[in-house]
Amino acid sequence: MTVKIITDSCCDLPPELAAELGLEVLSLLVINEEREYRDQLDITPKDVYDGMREGKIYKTAQVPPHVFEESFERIAREGQSAIYLGFSSELSATFQSARMAKNSVLEKYPELDVELIDTKAASGGFGMIVYETAKKANEGASMEKVLETANFYIENIDHIFTVDDIEYLYRGGRVSKTNAVLGGMLNIKPVLEVKEGKLGPVDKVRGRQKALRRILELMEERSVDKDLSNRKVFIYHGDDPEAAERMREMIAEKFGVNDFYISFVGSVIGAHTGPGTISVFYSKRNLV
Structure with missing residues (x-):
């Protein structure tokens, strides 16, 4: 069986x-004002990102x-x-x-x-x-x-991602108001990871393209044998398929990867990271 x-x-x-x-x-549940939605059943990631751009605030449960x-x-x-x-x-x-x-x-x-x-x-x-x-x-x-x-x-599995607007991390309690304001003014893009189950910072750079390049550097540093060409890479985005495609092209060119899966960062995580998030996931070593 x-x-x-x-x-x-x-x-x-x-x-x-x-x-x-x-x-x-x-x-899981996504909550806007008094209404609860069942993730993937009653609400989609696109719904959440469109709502956030309109100023809606979502909570999750x-x-x-x-x-x-x-x-x-x-x-x-x-x-x-x-x-x-x-x-x-x-x-x-x-x-x-x-x-x-x-x-x-x-x-x-x-x-x-x-x-x-x-x-x-x-x-x-x-x-x-x-x-x-x-x-x-x-x-x-x-x-x-x-x-x-x-x-x-x-x-x-390695998780590396960057957000486009640090304001959403502030709303979720991940950065201070001061850092959010300064980050917005200076075009700071944090690079973050999930390690041992916890969300944490890795680096911060100025500008979107530098953030994507920093993700490539981290992939190279963390891959055990430095050869990612025969591995599958997941690229998830916060309603930004163009940036996801740019990330795919950069990974393919640098590492020779040709096996990708591209999709949305879902409603629950997206409610905390916001539109424009780009995340990359891969195994640091091959299954033997």
């Missing part, structure tokens, strides 16, 4: 790709515990084995909700076979972990082999 992969919408895999991979995707309970109960009733790959516990309470839900369902269904994995990742980095793990599961691999694949990518 194929191991079922459950994940949440912060993996930012588009619904059509999630369906192709056979994923069950549980939605974890997957509700009852959603996990319904999913896990279904797995138990069907006698399946499953793995839940979750959004970083350092960035959301979603993973804790999954743990609480599993404990609750075990009381009713002690035979429940669901492994919970904290990916310590977000957006396309999280998405790449889910993508590679689901491919292994769909090959009919054992639970042990599927978990090995997940853990390899959790340990090796």
Whole structure:
């Protein structure tokens, strides 16, 4: 029996790709004023970015515990084995909700076979972990082999990104008002990463093109064997396909990469990073 992969919408895999991979995707919530939207079901990244450009402010919330309970109960009733790959516990309470839900369902269904994995990742980095793990599961691999694949990518996926407008980081509490104002005046573009599940700064440069070049430098520095030519690279953007294409061309030229997946930074992450975000995700070493 194929191991079922459950994940949440912060993996930012588009619904059509999630369906192709056979994923069950549980939605976090996006909130504007008093209205709640289920990520990927009631609201799209494009909706969020357009709203932010109009001055709307979005908040986000974890997957509700009852959603996990319904999913896990279904797995138990069907006698399946499953793995839940979750959004970083350092960035959301979603993973804790999954743990609480599993404990609750075990009381009713002690035979429940669901492994919970904290990916310590977000957006396309999280998405790449889910993508590679689901491919292994769909090959009919054992639970042990599927978990090995997940853990390899959790340990090796690199997340590097830059935002176009530092004001959105200020709104999310990531930078001070002073830094936001000065950053805007001086055209400062922060380069950031997700490391050990936490969001943190790497560098700051002046200008968009320098930020993209800095991402290339970091990829070269961090790749274990310095050869990225045979790896897949995910490029995610905040409704800026032109910049994503420019990033793709730069990576292809520098590293000889020809396997890319380009998509949106999703509604939940995008609500905090804003339009114009460019992010790159890749494995620092090859799976052996």
